[in-house]
Amino acid sequence: MTVARLVRSLLLLCCFSAGEPTTANTAASSSGTAKSSSIRQPTWGTGRQNRHADIRPRHTTATAQRLLADYYAGKLRPALPAAVGKVIREASAQQYAWAKPEWGRYRRRAVVLADPAGAGEFAIWAWDIVPEAAVQQALRVLSGMVGELAPDIRQRLVSGVQPSKVALFKRPEQVWTDIPEHSIWKGTEFGANDWLSGVGGTRAVPVSSSDTRNVMEAADDPYREESVLVHEFGHHIHNLVLPDCVARAADVAHAHAVASGSYSPGRYMVSSVFEHMANGAAAWFQGTCRSDVNDGIISRPRLLARDPTLFSLMQYIFTPSVARMRYRSLCPACSTKWSPEAAVPLLEPGPPAPLIKLPLDQCISAASSWRPVPRNAPDCSDMKSECRARAIAGQCDTHPDMLTLCQLSCGVCRQVSSSPGCLDRNASCFVAASVQGRCQSDAAGMGPQGMGCLLSCGNCTAARI
Numbered sequence: 001m002t003v004a005r006l007v008r009s010l011l012l013l014c015c016f017s018a019g020e021p022t023t024a025n026t027a028a029s030s031s032g033t034a035k036s037s038s039i040r041q042p043t044w045g046t047g048r049q050n051r052h053a054d055i056r057p058r059h060t061t062a063t064a065q066r067l068l069a070d071y072y073a074g075k076l077r078p079a080l081p082a083a084v085g086k087v088i089r090e091a092s093a094q095q096y097a098w099a100k101p102e103w104g105r106y107r108r109r110a111v112v113l114a115d116p117a118g119a120g121e122f123a124i125w126a127w128d129i130v131p132e133a134a135v136q137q138a139l140r141v142l143s144g145m146v147g148e149l150a151p152d153i154r155q156r157l158v159s160g161v162q163p164s165k166v167a168l169f170k171r172p173e174q175v176w177t178d179i180p181e182h183s184i185w186k187g188t189e190f191g192a193n194d195w196l197s198g199v200g201g202t203r204a205v206p207v208s209s210s211d212t213r214n215v216m217e218a219a220d221d222p223y224r225e226e227s228v229l230v231h232e233f234g235h236h237i238h239n240l241v242l243p244d245c246v247a248r249a250a251d252v253a254h255a256h257a258v259a260s261g262s263y264s265p266g267r268y269m270v271s272s273v274f275e276h277m278a279n280g281a282a283a284w285f286q287g288t289c290r291s292d293v294n295d296g297i298i299s300r301p302r303l304l305a306r307d308p309t310l311f312s313l314m315q316y317i318f319t320p321s322v323a324r325m326r327y328r329s330l331c332p333a334c335s336t337k338w339s340p341e342a343a344v345p346l347l348e349p350g351p352p353a354p355l356i357k358l359p360l361d362q363c364i365s366a367a368s369s370w371r372p373v374p375r376n377a378p379d380c381s382d383m384k385s386e387c388r389a390r391a392i393a394g395q396c397d398t399h400p401d402m403l404t405l406c407q408l409s410c411g412v413c414r415q416v417s418s419s420p421g422c423l424d425r426n427a428s429c430f431v432a433a434s435v436q437g438r439c440q441s442d443a444a445g446m447g448p449q450g451m452g453c454l455l456s457c458g459n460c461t462a463a464r465i
């Protein structure tokens with residue numbers, strides 16, 4: 001590995017968003033504006049990479065990695081820790097010393113429906129200066145992610161002592177520390193990184209943020225080959241929403257990923273459990289088309305192919321819906337400006353990390369009946385030898401026959417219940433049953449009275465299995 005490549009590989013993803021754009025997007029990436037900063041500019045190598053030096057974060061890898069790890073581990077302290085309560089009081093009074101009158105008010109702009117019972121709230125906050133279109137786009141993305149959280153985990157999102165938020169800020173008028181809850185970092189080494197496109201929420205400050213340029217995939221956004229919002233909300237779920245036993249499973253999955261040697265050395269995705277989870281969520285929701293920070297793990301089939309243990313954890317946290325939220329289809333410019341999946345290389349520096357069983361059994365309660373079994377389902381298999389290659393190329397989303405012929409590689413196998421014979425016979429069962437309500441019809445694929453989808457239709461007892 002060359003020095004330039006090593007530097008590139010170590011540069012950080014969105015919370016410290018850095019790194020190079022994907023090759024296919026190079027031409028579109030060169031129109032950014034220079035930002036003033038006193039932080040030393042990194043070495044960018046030669047040739048194409050230098051074209052982006054003007055819009056890339058000025059930061060050293062070691063410093064950024066340290067700050068990032070300390071921030072998410074809760075070790076980074078604001079200059080005035082007591083200011084957290086002060087900021088919250090000021091929020092209600094709308095008194096911020098740094099705020100400019102033209103920003104308007106910092107206020108709740110939209111509510112994400114995270115709790116049908118209405119017992120809690122998860123909201124998007126922003127100043128008036130943030131365009132409504134950005135709020136609505138963020139609402140679409142977050143609703144898609146929240147809607148796929150397993151019900152018991154989704155409930156935790158709205159039941160925290162402090163309400164979780166996602167806050168948007170508008171570049172270039174604002175920086176991330178202009179989010180009131182994050183203003184506690186002003187005047188610190190961490191807060192000096194005003195190029196950040198967003199940060200994930202932590203237990204200390206349960207607020208994730210994103211630059212609206214990224215939300216709207218604006219032409220001058222340096223990180224438009226990835227969704228900062230999807231990545232940061234991945235952090236949010238990990239840091240704030242997962243039960244402790246699931247978080248411990250995340251630690252196991254990360255340690256296993258590192259020990260397996262299946263990632264390129266120093267790859268940002270495995271630099272910490274936090275980035276492992278956030279990049280895993282980005283892959284799960286197709287929230288990136290980069291390969292430099294994640295070895296090209298940009299989709300569910302690729303995650304399954306390279307890191308099936310993390311896949312199984314994502315499968316535990318999110319429902320296994322075939323019709324999942326796909327950021328690539330949802331964002332304003334991805335369908336035309338992002339590289340096709342087949343054009344994003346999947347780097348395979350070693351054999352895939354073998355699947356290990358995570359200690360999730362202890363997490364399963366009455367409210368959580370989900371048991372992820374990504375590879376061992378008796379009726380889950382690939383029927384064609386080319387399934388893996390086609391899945392990695394993104395064909396699970398574009399070729400309907402893939403979900404029938406290549407269930408294993410596409411990662412759409414349903415869970416296996418405790419009853420060996422209680423299975424779904426078709427990959428579409430979950431969506432057909434839970435979204436379309438087709439269990440009582442005799443529609444194709446469901447069988448008489450949904451008997452082809454015993455598990456999704458809840459007919460295992462009726463089948464006396």
Ligand SMILES: [Zn+2]
Nearest residue numbers: 013015275278
């Ligand atoms: Zn991150």
